Amino acid sequence: MEAIILQVLNGLDKGSAYALIALGLTLIFGTLGVVNFAHGALFMLGAFCAVTFSRLIQVSHTVIDETQKDFLGNPLKVDVPYIYDFFGQAAGDVMIDWAVPLSILMAIPVMIGIGVLMERGLIKHFYKRPHADQILVTFGLAIVLQEIIKYFYGANPIPTPAPDALVGSFDFGVMLGFDPGGIVYPYWRLVYFLFAAIVIAAVFAFLQFTTFGMVVRAGMADRETVTLLGIDIDKRFTIMFGLAAAVAGLAGVMYTPINSPNYHMGMDFLVLSFVVVVVGGMGSLPGAVLAGFLLGIIEAFASMPEVLNVLPGINQIIIYLVAIVVLLTRPRGLMGRKGVMED
Amino acid sequence: MTDQTSNAGAVRPQTSKAEKSGLFGLRGKDASLLILVAILTLCAPFILNPFPEGSAMAQFNAGYPDLMQRFVIFGIFAIGFNILFGLTGYLSFGHAAFLGVGSYAGIWSMKLLTLNVIPSILVSIVVAGLFSLIVGWISLRRSGIxxxxxxxxFAMMSFALAYSVLTPITGGETGLQLKYFDPRILDGALAEGTTPRANLFGLEMGTSYELAVGNWLFTFNAGYYIAAICMLAAFYLSIRIFRSPFGMMLRAVKSNQQRLNYTGISPKPYTLAAFVISGMYAGLAGGLLVAMDTQVGAERMFWTASGEVVLMTILGGAGTLIGPVLGAGFIKYMENIVSTINKTTLEGWFAFMPDGLSDVFVTIVYPFVGKGWHLTLGLLFMAVVIFLPGGLVQGGQKLAAMFRRDKSGTGATKAAKE
Structure with missing residues (x-):
C-alpha cells in the first residue's frame, strides 16, 4: 500500500509538469488550430525567468564597511544587494530566499508578453498554411530561442534552489497512519503539485465562469459564427496564446528547483508533452490534464524496482508504448472531439 | 539547372516508351541533372577545396574526406526522407531510428561476417527496411500530426531501448566499435592489437590519394567515392521514382487523399511502400556511416537527429529532386565549417577596419558563428519556411527569374509556388 501511494505521489509531480505544458499546447491548438513546437521553449523561457529574477534581486553595489576589517586591517568591502536598501536586510534576505516563487510575479507578464508577441509576429501568418509548415516554423523558432538562451546563460545547468523552508522531505506516511519512513516525499514536489492544481483550476475557471472565457469557448466550437456575431475573436485568441505561454512559463518557473534549468530542457519536455496531448485528444483541455497525470503516474509505477526486475528498461519506453496503444485503439485520444485534425 | 527539378510537382511525367531511350531511361532534363550531379560529386575533392593551403580562407575548404563522406551520406538520408515527405506529405519525425538500426545491423555484419563493406551495407538496408515496414505498418494507420x-x-523508444535494455546488442552508452577479436566467420583472424578497418575487397575505406598542385592539396578518398557512387545510385533511383506512375500515386496521396479513396484506391500500400523505401535509404546511409568510421552510438537515433533530416529536406526544398542533397550539404557544411570560426578568426577578418568599428562587427557576428551556428541555422530555417516554402531550390529559381525577366522565367517561379 505504501509503495503504491508513493508511486502515485512520485507520478504526480512529473505528471503536473506534463499536464501544465500539455494544457497550454492544447489550448493553443484548440483556439488557434496551430501545432506549436515552440511550446517546450516557452517552458524553458519560464524557467530562465526564475533564473533571471533571482539574479536581478541579488544585484549588488559595493560599500566599504568600516566596522569590519580584512586580514590586512583595511576596511572590508562588502557587496550589498540593492534590495537591502529598499526593504531592509531581513525582508531582503527573505526575498532572496524565496526568489523562485516570487519570480512568478515577473514570469506572468513576461510570458504573456512573449506569447502575444509570438502570435502577432509569427504564428498569425501561419493560420492558412498546412500543419506541417506550422510545425516546422515553430520548430525553427524553438531552436532560435534555445540558442539565444544558451548565448546569454551558457550551456550548463544553473542551480536554482527552492526556499530553505521547503528544501528537504517530510514523512507523508505518518500523516496517513502508516509506519514512519514508508512514504518520504520532498516538500517542493508537493508544492509543485498543488501549484499545478491551482493553475489548472484557474484556467478552467477562467474559461468556464467568465464572459471572456465563454466567448473563447464559443470560438473554439465554431469560430465562424462567433465572428459573424461581430466579436473580434482573433484578439481574444491572441490573449489565449499569451495565457498558454504563461501557463507553460509558470510550469517552468516552479520546475527549476526540481531540475536545474538548462537551455535544452524545453525540448526534452516537448516531445513528451506532445505525446500527452495526443493521448489526451487534440484540442481537449480535460483530456490533456487527465493524460498528463495518468502518464506521469504510469511512468512512476514503471520505475518501481519490482517492475524493472521483470521488464528491464520499461520505464524508458512505457509512455511511448501507452501512446501507441491509445492512438491505435482510440484514434481520437482519450477525450478527443470529433473532427479535430481528422484530415 | 534547377528548373526541371522542382517542377516535379506540376509537370506530369510523360514517360512513353519512345522517350525512355535516354540515359538509363531518363528524359532529357533529368538525364542532364543526373550527369551534372555525377560530375559535381565525382569532382567534389576539387570543387570543395577552392582555397590554397595555409591561406586565410583555407578553413572554408570542405574537401577533406570525413566531411565529404558526410555530405553524400546525409544526402542519401535526405533523398530518402524526401521520397516520403516530399511526395506523400507524411512528416515523419522518427527517421533517425532507421539510420540507427541500419548502423547497428551494419556493424554487426562487420563483427560477425566480414569486414567487407558490401555485405554490411546490404544487411543495413534489409534490416532497416524490415524495421521500417513494422513501424510504417503501425504508424500509417494515422495521418497528419x-x-x-x-x-x-517509435524513434524515441528505439533510442531508449538502445541506451538501456538492449545494451548487449547496442553497447549502450559506449556504443559499438570493431575489435580484432570479433568472430568474423568469413575473414581470417586478425593479429592481436590491430585495429580492424572496413574494406572493399581489400581496399580500405581510409585509403586516400593526395594530389598536390601548387599550394592546393586535393584528397581522393576511397570511402568517399564508394559513398558517392551509392549516392548517385540513390539519386538516380529517386528520379525514377519521382517520374514513375508510383510517384504520381504518392503525389495524389499528398494533394487529395479523399479523392483517391473515392476512386476506389487505398493509399495505404503506396504510402507504406514509400515509407519502407525511405527507411531503406536511411538504412543505406546508416550502413555507409558505419563503413566510414566503424562505430555506432545510440545518439544517432535521438530525435534531434530525426529533426536534422527534416531541416535538411525543407531547407533544400521538399518535393524537389536536388533540394534534399543541397540541404544536407548546406547543413553539414555549416556544422563543420561555420562552427569552427572563433573570435580570433573573426578579428582577423575585420582587422582592416578601424579599431572601434572592427570590435563592433566582431561583437555582432560572433553570436552567429562558432558554437552559435545553431542560431544561424534556426534563423535561416525559419526564414526559409516563412518566405521560401520551396526551399533553397525555389530561392535559386526566383533569383534566376529575376535575372531573366522573360515569360519562361516567371513561369518557373509560378510553378514552384504551386
Missing part, C-alpha cells in the same frame, strides 16, 4: 507523433514515439 498523429503520424508524426507515432513515428517520433
Amino acid at each position: 498523429y503520424f508524426s507523433i507515432l513515428t517520433l514515439a
Whole structure:
C-alpha cells in the first residue's frame, strides 16, 4: 500500500509538469488550430525567468564597511544587494530566499508578453498554411530561442534552489497512519503539485465562469459564427496564446528547483508533452490534464524496482508504448472531439 | 539547372516508351541533372577545396574526406526522407531510428561476417527496411500530426531501448566499435592489437590519394567515392521514382487523399511502400556511416537527429529532386565549417577596419558563428519556411527569374509556388 501511494505521489509531480505544458499546447491548438513546437521553449523561457529574477534581486553595489576589517586591517568591502536598501536586510534576505516563487510575479507578464508577441509576429501568418509548415516554423523558432538562451546563460545547468523552508522531505506516511519512513516525499514536489492544481483550476475557471472565457469557448466550437456575431475573436485568441505561454512559463518557473534549468530542457519536455496531448485528444483541455497525470503516474509505477526486475528498461519506453496503444485503439485520444485534425 | 527539378510537382511525367531511350531511361532534363550531379560529386575533392593551403580562407575548404563522406551520406538520408515527405506529405519525425538500426545491423555484419563493406551495407538496408515496414505498418494507420507523433514515439523508444535494455546488442552508452577479436566467420583472424578497418575487397575505406598542385592539396578518398557512387545510385533511383506512375500515386496521396479513396484506391500500400523505401535509404546511409568510421552510438537515433533530416529536406526544398542533397550539404557544411570560426578568426577578418568599428562587427557576428551556428541555422530555417516554402531550390529559381525577366522565367517561379 505504501509503495503504491508513493508511486502515485512520485507520478504526480512529473505528471503536473506534463499536464501544465500539455494544457497550454492544447489550448493553443484548440483556439488557434496551430501545432506549436515552440511550446517546450516557452517552458524553458519560464524557467530562465526564475533564473533571471533571482539574479536581478541579488544585484549588488559595493560599500566599504568600516566596522569590519580584512586580514590586512583595511576596511572590508562588502557587496550589498540593492534590495537591502529598499526593504531592509531581513525582508531582503527573505526575498532572496524565496526568489523562485516570487519570480512568478515577473514570469506572468513576461510570458504573456512573449506569447502575444509570438502570435502577432509569427504564428498569425501561419493560420492558412498546412500543419506541417506550422510545425516546422515553430520548430525553427524553438531552436532560435534555445540558442539565444544558451548565448546569454551558457550551456550548463544553473542551480536554482527552492526556499530553505521547503528544501528537504517530510514523512507523508505518518500523516496517513502508516509506519514512519514508508512514504518520504520532498516538500517542493508537493508544492509543485498543488501549484499545478491551482493553475489548472484557474484556467478552467477562467474559461468556464467568465464572459471572456465563454466567448473563447464559443470560438473554439465554431469560430465562424462567433465572428459573424461581430466579436473580434482573433484578439481574444491572441490573449489565449499569451495565457498558454504563461501557463507553460509558470510550469517552468516552479520546475527549476526540481531540475536545474538548462537551455535544452524545453525540448526534452516537448516531445513528451506532445505525446500527452495526443493521448489526451487534440484540442481537449480535460483530456490533456487527465493524460498528463495518468502518464506521469504510469511512468512512476514503471520505475518501481519490482517492475524493472521483470521488464528491464520499461520505464524508458512505457509512455511511448501507452501512446501507441491509445492512438491505435482510440484514434481520437482519450477525450478527443470529433473532427479535430481528422484530415 | 534547377528548373526541371522542382517542377516535379506540376509537370506530369510523360514517360512513353519512345522517350525512355535516354540515359538509363531518363528524359532529357533529368538525364542532364543526373550527369551534372555525377560530375559535381565525382569532382567534389576539387570543387570543395577552392582555397590554397595555409591561406586565410583555407578553413572554408570542405574537401577533406570525413566531411565529404558526410555530405553524400546525409544526402542519401535526405533523398530518402524526401521520397516520403516530399511526395506523400507524411512528416515523419522518427527517421533517425532507421539510420540507427541500419548502423547497428551494419556493424554487426562487420563483427560477425566480414569486414567487407558490401555485405554490411546490404544487411543495413534489409534490416532497416524490415524495421521500417513494422513501424510504417503501425504508424500509417494515422495521418497528419498523429503520424508524426507515432513515428517520433517509435524513434524515441528505439533510442531508449538502445541506451538501456538492449545494451548487449547496442553497447549502450559506449556504443559499438570493431575489435580484432570479433568472430568474423568469413575473414581470417586478425593479429592481436590491430585495429580492424572496413574494406572493399581489400581496399580500405581510409585509403586516400593526395594530389598536390601548387599550394592546393586535393584528397581522393576511397570511402568517399564508394559513398558517392551509392549516392548517385540513390539519386538516380529517386528520379525514377519521382517520374514513375508510383510517384504520381504518392503525389495524389499528398494533394487529395479523399479523392483517391473515392476512386476506389487505398493509399495505404503506396504510402507504406514509400515509407519502407525511405527507411531503406536511411538504412543505406546508416550502413555507409558505419563503413566510414566503424562505430555506432545510440545518439544517432535521438530525435534531434530525426529533426536534422527534416531541416535538411525543407531547407533544400521538399518535393524537389536536388533540394534534399543541397540541404544536407548546406547543413553539414555549416556544422563543420561555420562552427569552427572563433573570435580570433573573426578579428582577423575585420582587422582592416578601424579599431572601434572592427570590435563592433566582431561583437555582432560572433553570436552567429562558432558554437552559435545553431542560431544561424534556426534563423535561416525559419526564414526559409516563412518566405521560401520551396526551399533553397525555389530561392535559386526566383533569383534566376529575376535575372531573366522573360515569360519562361516567371513561369518557373509560378510553378514552384504551386
